[in-house]
Amino acid sequence: MAHTFRFLEDIAVADMAFEAEGDTEEELFQAATRALLESLANPMTVQESWSRTIEQSHEDLSQLLFDWLSEIIYWKDAAGVVFHDAAVTIAREGPVWRLSARLTGAPVDRLTQELRNDVKGITKHLYEVKQEGTVWKARVVL
Numbered sequence: 001m002a003h004t005f006r007f008l009e010d011i012a013v014a015d016m017a018f019e020a021e022g023d024t025e026e027e028l029f030q031a032a033t034r035a036l037l038e039s040l041a042n043p044m045t046v047q048e049s050w051s052r053t054i055e056q057s058h059e060d061l062s063q064l065l066f067d068w069l070s071e072i073i074y075w076k077d078a079a080g081v082v083f084h085d086a087a088v089t090i091a092r093e094g095p096v097w098r099l100s101a102r103l104t105g106a107p108v109d110r111l112t113q114e115l116r117n118d119v120k121g122i123t124k125h126l127y128e129v130k131q132e133g134t135v136w137k138a139r140v141v142l
Contacts, residue, residue: 002023003031005032006018006019008139015123015141015142016039016117017126017141018035018140018142019139020138021137022136023135023136024136025090026088026089026090029065029088031138033068033072033101036142037082039117039142040117040118041113041116043084046082047105049105050079050081052079053100054071054099054102054103055099056068056098057096057098059096061129064097065138066124066127068088068099068101072103073120075103080107081106082105082106082113082115083105084104084106086102086103087101088100088101122140122141122142126139127139
């Protein structure tokens with residue numbers, strides 16, 4: 001299966017929500033990342049003139065995903081960019097999960113980019129990360 005995501009129309013009235021899935025924890029992060037990037041702009045219309053390397057860690061996988069997605073929103077606002085891609089890897093070192101990522105994108109350009117939503121944050125409303133059998137799942141409300 002690799003990883004998948006789908007937008008949820010009926011979860012929140014004033015917000016946007018998605019579910020992400022992956023066969024591994026890393027694939028879950030990749031799917032959730034892709035869903036967030038796609039909610040901001042069509043990545044295929046965004047050049048790669050801006051980049052940031054990000055390192056994060058947390059003992060709680062669910063909190064690490066929340067922090068990572070929040071970091072993407074932070075950079076969208078702080079640097080005024082939207083994203084083409086995000087290469088994400090996670091690994092467990094003892095009790096700690098470590099994330100390493102490289103965000104690429106470009107400053108917002110209404111003339112060349114297909115902009116979608118100006119997401120203001122990740123919420124804890126209905127937020128969930130769980131493993132069902134061999135599949136990892138997350139539900140995120142933006």
